[in-house]
Amino acid sequence: MTTPFLDDLSRAIAAAATQATGVVEPAVPLVPPTRPEHGDIASPVAMGVAKRAGRPPREVADDIAEALRRRDDLALIIDRVEVAGPGFLNFRLRPGWFGRVVRDIAAADREFGAGSAKPREAILLEFVSPNPTGPMHVGHARHAAYGDAVARLLDFVGHTVWRECYVNDYGRQMELFGASVAARYAELIGDVPHLPEDGYHGAYVAEIAAEIRTEVGDRFVGRVSPPDAKALGFFATAGGDRMLARTQSELETCRVRMDRYFSEATLHAEGHVVAGIDALRAAGLTYEDDGATWFRTSDFGDEKDRVLVRSDGATTYLAADVAYHLDKASRMGDRMIDILGADHHGYINRLKAVIAAAGYSTDVLEVLIMQLVSLIEQGEAKRMSKRAGTLVTLHELINDIGVDATRFFLVERSHDTAFELDLNLAREQSQENPVYYVQYAHARCCSILAKADQAGVGRAPDHAAPDELDPSERALVLRLSDWPDAVADAAARRAPHRLVAYLKDLARDLHAFYHRCRVVGESADVQAFRMELTVATRQVLALGLELLGVGAPERM
RNA sequence: GCGCCCGUAGCUCAGCUGGACAGAGCGACAGACUUCUAAUCUGUGGGUCGCAGGUUCGAAUCCUGCCGGGCGCGCCA
Numbered sequence: 146m147t148t149p150f151l152d153d154l155s156r157a158i159a160a161a162a163t164q165a166t167g168v169v170e171p172a173v174p175l176v177p178p179t180r181p182e183h184g185d186i187a188s189p190v191a192m193g194v195a196k197r198a199g200r201p202p203r204e205v206a207d208d209i210a211e212a213l214r215r216r217d218d219l220a221l222i223i224d225r226v227e228v229a230g231p232g233f234l235n236f237r238l239r240p241g242w243f244g245r246v247v248r249d250i251a252a253a254d255r256e257f258g259a260g261s262a263k264p265r266e267a268i269l270l271e272f273v274s275p276n277p278t279g280p281m282h283v284g285h286a287r288h289a290a291y292g293d294a295v296a297r298l299l300d301f302v303g304h305t306v307w308r309e310c311y312v313n314d315y316g317r318q319m320e321l322f323g324a325s326v327a328a329r330y331a332e333l334i335g336d337v338p339h340l341p342e343d344g345y346h347g348a349y350v351a352e353i354a355a356e357i358r359t360e361v362g363d364r365f366v367g368r369v370s371p372p373d374a375k376a377l378g379f380f381a382t383a384g385g386d387r388m389l390a391r392t393q394s395e396l397e398t399c400r401v402r403m404d405r406y407f408s409e410a411t412l413h414a415e416g417h418v419v420a421g422i423d424a425l426r427a428a429g430l431t432y433e434d435d436g437a438t439w440f441r442t443s444d445f446g447d448e449k450d451r452v453l454v455r456s457d458g459a460t461t462y463l464a465a466d467v468a469y470h471l472d473k474a475s476r477m478g479d480r481m482i483d484i485l486g487a488d489h490h491g492y493i494n495r496l497k498a499v500i501a502a503a504g505y506s507t508d509v510l511e512v513l514i515m516q517l518v519s520l521i522e523q524g525e526a527k528r529m530s531k532r533a534g535t536l537v538t539l540h541e542l543i544n545d546i547g548v549d550a551t552r553f554f555l556v557e558r559s560h561d562t563a564f565e566l567d568l569n570l571a572r573e574q575s576q577e578n579p580v581y582y583v584q585y586a587h588a589r590c591c592s593i594l595a596k597a598d599q600a601g602v603g604r605a606p607d608h609a610a611p612d613e614l615d616p617s618e619r620a621l622v623l624r625l626s627d628w629p630d631a632v633a634d635a636a637a638r639r640a641p642h643r644l645v646a647y648l649k650d651l652a653r654d655l656h657a658f659y660h661r662c663r664v665v666g667e668s669a670d671v672q673a674f675r676m677e678l679t680v681a682t683r684q685v686l687a688l689g690l691e692l693l694g695v696g697a698p699e700r701m
Numbered sequence: 702g703c704g705c706c707c708g709u710a711g712c713u714c715a716g717c718u719g720g721a722c723a724g725a726g727c728g729a730c731a732g733a734c735u736u737c738u739a740a741u742c743u744g745u746g747g748g749u750c751g752c753a754g755g756u757u758c759g760a761a762u763c764c765u766g767c768c769g770g771g772c773g774c775g776c777c778a
Binding site: 174176178179180183187189192193195196201202229230231232233276313315316317318435436437438439448449451452453454455456457459461462463465486487488489490491492493514516517521524557558559561562563564565566567570573578579581582584585586588589592593594595596597599600642643645646649650653656657659660661663664665666679700701 | 703704705706707712713714715716720721722723725726727733736737738740741742743757758759770771772773774775776777778
């Protein structure tokens with residue numbers, strides 16, 4: 146907790162610590178106390194400097210506290226400072242500090258906590274990246290919800306983010322998909338279907354085939370049973386286009402925006418794959434062996450070298466990724482971030498090798514690994530198998546629990562943790578669902594302000610702070626004051642789940658405040674202060690929910 | 702075998718750039734609506750932080766070794 150509202154206090158503690166021990170302490174941590182009787186804010190700084198000064202922590206803490214008490218300028222901030230435990234400095238803050246914080250937050254409006262990143266970077270973020278051979282499932286949904294939230298966070302703290310989705314529309318899987326669509330088309334026109342053995346069986350394949358037939362009619366009669374090469378190419382492309390369109394539409398429904406869908410096939414068609422291999426060859430990073438062309442990825446930490454061109458002349462998936470990452474490197478600005486599934490973690494060093502080969506520091510590529518998500522219903526794991534067709538699609542998930550719950554639940558846990566999403570809980574339209582808990586807090590703020598409006602109570606931004614504050618008011622203001630730090634931290638760590646945790650805490654503080662304190666109809670100072678507090682809380686809840694891509698309803 | 706991730710309350714998980722008796726939600730139990738929405742609040746119960754060492758004034762957090770689980774280690778994509 147390093148709220149900007151306590152910078153003065155932080156600096157004063159640092160100065161006092163140096164004065165007391167001679168030790169220079171650049172970073173003075175301020176932490177929320179674990180127990181209410183410890184005051185509003187605490188600092189363990191004395192323990193740290195005492196160690197380096199070779200003195201007992203409590204003694205050092207006493208010296209610092211005494212020095213702080215002698216500073217008149219702090220009287221506006223600190224009500225009381227005490228030394229406790231092994232050497233903690235516990236502060237109780239003045240009502241005036243709370244008043245100022247609330248005014249500043251309400252005045253900052255949507256800019257509160259924004260733009261704090263240093264330095265501000267231009268970042269190319271790649272996420273989701275599906276195969277256009279089938280519908281997106283829960284795994285894609287987690288990538289989408291997480292990636293989009295990270296993008297919003299990075300943008301909010303001041304970075305410039307370009308969102309990109311790589312489309313794997315090339316290779317054997319696309320051929321199989323094309324053949325599968327052609328087979329369903331053959332059925333529709335009364336021909337014998339030639340469904341490949343490891344082809345695609347889902348009902349959506351037939352849907353796609355029907356859509357294509359509506360467009361091209363019977364033009365392929367006699368050419369799909371079995372299909373000729375040209376027909377296969379047509380059905381692969383036409384089918385892939387339609388799957389991609391579905392993907393785009395579903396992501397839009399989920400409020401996930403992409404700046405570009407990047408086609409792998411175009412990399413091949415435009416010669417970038419070959420050019421990429423040539424570039425690596427020119428850099429001396431390839432060699433020929435057994436008729437294949439190898440990339441010396443082991444020079445960059447990979448377990449072994451990898452094939453770029455097979456002995457039959459075909460390029461590998463890696464070759465396309467080389468081309469793609471070279472292309473991204475030339476466009477990224479300062480940094481590129483890939484969000485990959487856990488099953489691709491072995492890819493990190495290969496991609497770093499590409500970046501290094503292109504002459505960049507490997508640090509400019511950040512790979513975030515997403516662990517698995519599974520579903521649980523009635524206390525039992527929902528079995529999901531692609532082959533059995535029991536995979537839960539993103540489409541079904543949204544129809545089941547809604548976009549807000551889907552997004553909220555999928556970013557509630559760290560991307561680094563495999564977790565189980567409880568469908569019963571997510572479906573719950575009532576009290577035990579954390580999504581509504583946070584949204585309800587926002588609606589409640591709106592409700593209070595609507596009531597004030599109705600009562601003809603206007604806002605008074607330059608009110609004086611009340612002399613006495615309820616503990617719930619103190620807790621709420623302290624929470625709000627921590628927002629800039631919380632959001633900066635979530636962005637820096639690429640950890641939107643921290644934002645979720647913050648919002649749940651904030652919602653809890655608001656609800657507690659609501660039950661203990663009335664806003665409308667109190668004395669002028671109290672009413673004015675609580676109005677501004679309500680405005681500030683509503684604002685931060687709205688900002689937070691927006692960063693998660695979750696709605697902030699005014700009424701529920 | 703090697704690499705990455707994970708083992709924290711009955712369940713799902715935070716906390717992990719070291720700080721006060723370890724947190725939340727759900728579930729269980731007991732209370733609170735004549736007042737700005739009870740989709741809320743208050744309280745109770747619940748834990749050898751996988752195990753064992755080490756570093757430290759202080760370890761869930763850092764180091765080492767085990768045990769257990771997930772994922773990966775193709776001239777597949």
